[in-house]
Amino acid sequence: MSEDVELPPGYPVQWEADVVLRDGSVGHLRPILPTDEEKIHAFHARQSDESIYMRFFAPLRRLSDKDVHRFTHVDYVDRVALVITVSDEILGIGRYDRIDATSAEVAFNVSDHYQGRGIGSVLLEHLAAIAQEFGITRFTAEVLPQNRKMLTVFSEAGYEVSRKVEDGIVALHFDIEPTDRSKAVAMSREHRAEAISVSRIMRPRIVAVIGAGRSPKTMGHHFLKNLLEAEFTGEVHPVNRKAKAILGRTTYDRIGDVPGPVDLAVIAVPAPKVLKVVDECAEAGVAALLVVSAGFGEGGGEGDELQAELVRRVRGSGMRIVGPNSFGIINTHPGMSLNASLSPTMPPVGHLGLFSQSGALGIAVLASAARRNLGISTFASAGNRVDVSGNDLMQYWIDDDDTHAVGLYLESMGNPRKFSRIARNLGLIKPVIVVQSGISAYGTPPGHRVRRTKVRPAVFGAMLRQAGVVRVSNVHQLFDVAQLVVHQPLPAGRRVAIVGNSAALGALSAGAVAGRGLTVTHGPVSLPSDATLEEFRDVLATAFDDPDVDSVMTCFIPPIVAHDEDVTEAVRAAARGSDKTCVATFLGMRGVDSSTHIDEGGTGQAIPVYAMPEDAAYALAKATKYAEWRNKDHGVPVAPAGINRRVAEDVVHTVLSVSPEGRRLNPDETRALLTAYGIEVWPSRRVTTVEEAVEAAEEIGYPVVLKSAAPMLRHQGGITGVRVDLGNAQSVTEAWISLHDRLSPLAAGQLEVQRMATPGVACLVSSDEDALFGPVVSFGVAGLPTELLDDIAHRIPPLTDVAVSELISSVKAAPVLHGHRGSTPVHRAALADLIARVSVISDDMPEVVSMRLNPVNAHPGGVEVLGAEVTVAPMARRTDPGRRSLT
Structure with missing residues (x-):
């Protein structure tokens, strides 16, 4: 507007x-x-x-x-x-x-x-x-x-x-x-549109370089030179009013003079001139822009205003934009050979799609891939990420047959909710490997538009695990995993064979494998240093043929009798004849040091090679865990029965009409809201005198509980703030006197009466609406595990029945729910149903900014919600609002 x-x-x-x-x-x-x-x-x-x-x-x-x-x-x-x-x-x-x-x-x-x-x-x-x-x-x-x-x-x-x-x-x-079908239709349309949009960027036929200068020192000159030297299969046209020709190519004064519809315009002019160029591109009908110019949001101040206006003009004109401050894009496909980047050389052709945000990291990422001889399908640097992001590239990679795995270096994330949804769809067919750096309230790079988040860093990790993303800590680990998943079949299980020619190296490898949660079921087999090539082949064949083996790790130091390349080829031959995963550590071997030997054209079952066994074990464990996620049953979306959304909306809208800024709901409002979603909250009565306590107990019905209503004590349990199993007026009176005398000096003397619940395990179920992540559902065993040990798990709705089950099992204190030390397990299905209902509320109603069910009493017969606190506020716009939108 x-x-x-x-x-x-x-x-x-x-x-x-x-x-x-x-x-x-x-x-x-x-x-x-x-x-x-x-x-x-x-x-x-x-x-x-x-x-x-x-x-x-x-x-x-x-x-x-x-x-x-x-x-x-x-x-x-x-x-x-x-x-x-x-x-x-x-x-x-x-x-x-x-x-x-x-x-x-x-x-x-x-x-x-x-x-x-x-x-x-x-x-x-x-x-x-x-x-x-x-x-x-x-x-x-x-x-x-x-x-x-x-x-x-x-x-x-x-x-x-x-x-x-x-x-x-x-x-x-x-x-x-919305129905399951209408949601699926909308998401499918969004995917197709965004994939086509990125395809026009990554597969252009006509590219114009605006600002291509004659001086080799100019950025535009570098982009033009790299496009030409890569032998781009489409048309390349420089745009420069001050030159007749550059690098042998005829120049044009304006983008509107370039013949044919321009698919991609590379803009390499000073920042103050970019907006004028954008307007000219819009008038000429350019489809997409790659803005490599700096001087925008990364500098703050006027740069922020310039960047905001850039986005407004580009999108208002119907175009997409990569950048500004972008390192460029690359497509190595022989039918494209697009190097619209500052990289002077094209990466080798391969099947790994790469995305980074800053230009400096783009250089590091491409250099690391080149050192390993790891082939790339496509690469994109988003720069300040004002429009095209990792989400857009993932939409494109879902359909890109040239890309078999994806690596993303993320310094910020503008739409985690959408990222989770797209990454999950992509991860079901191709591995998604993410290097995470600075995804927090304090680590946003300059120039990146990101909403402030209040959630703990654990939420980001939970989101990635939920989406099946392979999370690594650095670029080195990204390529360790990538060279395995691109060139080897995924592990069928956790059973590993270790074969080598050094007992010490075999023991080190076995320790590394076991330390990563895998199981050594074959070996370590250690040949003598003077073993023959035929002996190498025999032990390799035995390991690959073992039915109790899913993956084979080979660990060789330079042999004395057999030639090193002969051993390497023996490993390749054994792996090619098997559908099992193979990784190799060749210490000191020539030509394969920290590299992957790739067949010509980037295809074939090459062997991922690692400098040390720990690196190989790390990559193998990550690939195994990803394969388990990909092959498991992911469940169906939860859809609890007995939900009346309209009643809940009436409660919220009524409160907000009176309190426009929002507030905590009172007990009656809380009960009405939760009841609409099939959640019953046990009533309790606040009392200020012993007479009121006895009267409340007789109305509720014995046995009852008398407990402190003070926030610092109300969920602690123990004898300090609660008296349980009170069966008559006399016991209520004695409990009142005891608690009142003990707690009044602590300003915690306000008490409440509630019906006595079946003995069980106190749990916490909560949801919070975050400006960046949207709704976040959390679960933990109440008391010390959550409050002292931070043992609480998180998931991002919408949830499936499997995701709910995993949420319950993922806390360290979960054994107390499942019959720890001979106790009877709690009613897990009832607990899962309660969490499902909470997840649906949080997904349906952004106005519910905070919800705490604490304590939730879980026992063999079911669950009871003994306490609930709900806060509502005006609905904030979510980053993934449920209808198609570029955010």
Whole structure:
């Protein structure tokens, strides 16, 4: 939205979004404005007679000023209209008008010139999400039978649509509550659009270098030179007003003079000139930009403002942007040979996709890969990451047949929730290896737009594990793992054979393997240093043929009798004849030192070679753990029965209407909210006198518990703040006197009475809404394990039944739930059901910013929620809002 446009009262800025359309271009979606009247007239004037008739059921060649006024003046509640624009031109309009409390009529109009780009689907998706915010659960629409395109928009959205033909018009009705199918359709469309969008960047046919200078000292010169020397298979055109030719290529004064539609424009001009160049690229119809210029958000101050304006202009013009301050992009495919980067040499062709953010790290990453002779499929440096990010590249890599594994060096993360979702989809078919650096509230690199997070670092690690990501600590480990998963089959299990020609090296290898959680089931077999080549082959064959072996680790020092290359080839031959994983440590061997021998073209089952056994064991353990995650049952999304979301929304909206800034719910409000999601909270009564305590106990029913209501004591247990199993008035009176006398000096004398629960294990179940991560669900055994030892586990909703089970099992204190020292195990299914309900609440309702169920009493017969605290606040916009949006 242009900053000089005056917004009407109630204008919902939070509905604005940049969305990737079906062809990979970007459109800006926003609520309609009263100032859009002339734009609506212009939009209508461009439409064909047929399109006008399809929309209005009449040949209205010109809309009346009265109609346009009605279209553009809405209340953003009962009457809502959205438009999608590119370069401030309206491409599509979608609207709904409320019919009654729960239903509305919806209609769309898409420009003839932009049909087939998925504009109608995007508008429907966003309108449905907005309508649900105001209690609308059902859409109706009237469509002419011949309007097949609009009928397709509804039928392919994933909703259950009913149709009825009346008077030559098709009346459609459908519930807009998200279903598994509608969610899957939206995510599939998002994936396809974003993958196509990145493909136009990574597979361009025409590249222009703007700012390519004659001086070898200029950045533009380097980019042009590297493109040409890599023998890029497409067209390369330098743009420079001050030169006729550069490096033998004819130059053009302006980007608009370059022949043909430019897929990618490399911008290498000083930062103050970038915006003017961007406007010229937009006018020329350039699809995407690679901005390598520095001087933006990384410097702060005016650079931040310049960067924000850069994003606004690029996206407003329908383009994507890599950078600014980017090191560049590379695609090694022989049919592309794209080196639009500062790397003077192309990496070897291979199957590892790489992503980094800063340019300096890009240099280090590529250099490390080159030293190992590890082939690369594609590489991208996001720079300040104002638009194209690791999430976008992962969408592209899902479909890229040239990429078999992915490595990402992440210094920041702008959308962890979306990252988790995409990484999980990618990880199911290809390993995702992540070097994490500085993902915290304090480690954001300059120039990166990241929301502040309050969650513990453990949440980030839990998110990665939940998504099946292979997490490593540095680039060295990234390539250790990558050279294994790219060139070897994944381990089928944890059983390892160790074969070598040194007893000391074999023992060291066995220790390293066992230390990483793997099991040595064969060997270590140690040949003498003077063993023959045939002996080497025999022991290798025996190890690979052993049915109790999943992976083989070979550890050789330079042999005396056999030639080192002969031993290497023997290992390769044994591995090629088996479907088992093979890793090698060749100490001092020539030609394979810290390298992977790759067949020509980057294909074949090469052997990953490591300098030390510890490195090999580390990579093997990571690959094994990833294989286990990939092959396991990931479960189905939790969908607890008996949920009434509308009642919960009424509770929250009622509270926020009175307390707009939010507050903690009182006990009755808390009980009503949780009951709507099938969670019963045991009642308790605060008491201030012994008489009130006895009266409360008799109302609740004996036996009861008398406990302190002070926050510092209420969940501690023990004799300090609680008296249990009180069976009559006399015991309540004695307990009151004891606790009141003991706790009053500590200002903890406020007490409460509650029914006595079945003896069990006290647990904590909670959820928190974080500005960066969105909802985070946590679980732990209450008391000392969580408060002193920080033994608490986390997961990011939405959860599956398997994820809930893993959450329970992942805390160190989990054995107390499962029959520790002969006790009867708790009712795990009931505990899992409670956690599932909490996860659904947190996912459904961003307004629930904090929820603590503590204590949750888990026992063999079930679970009881004995205490609950809920805080609500106005809904913040999530980084992954449930409808397509570039954030």
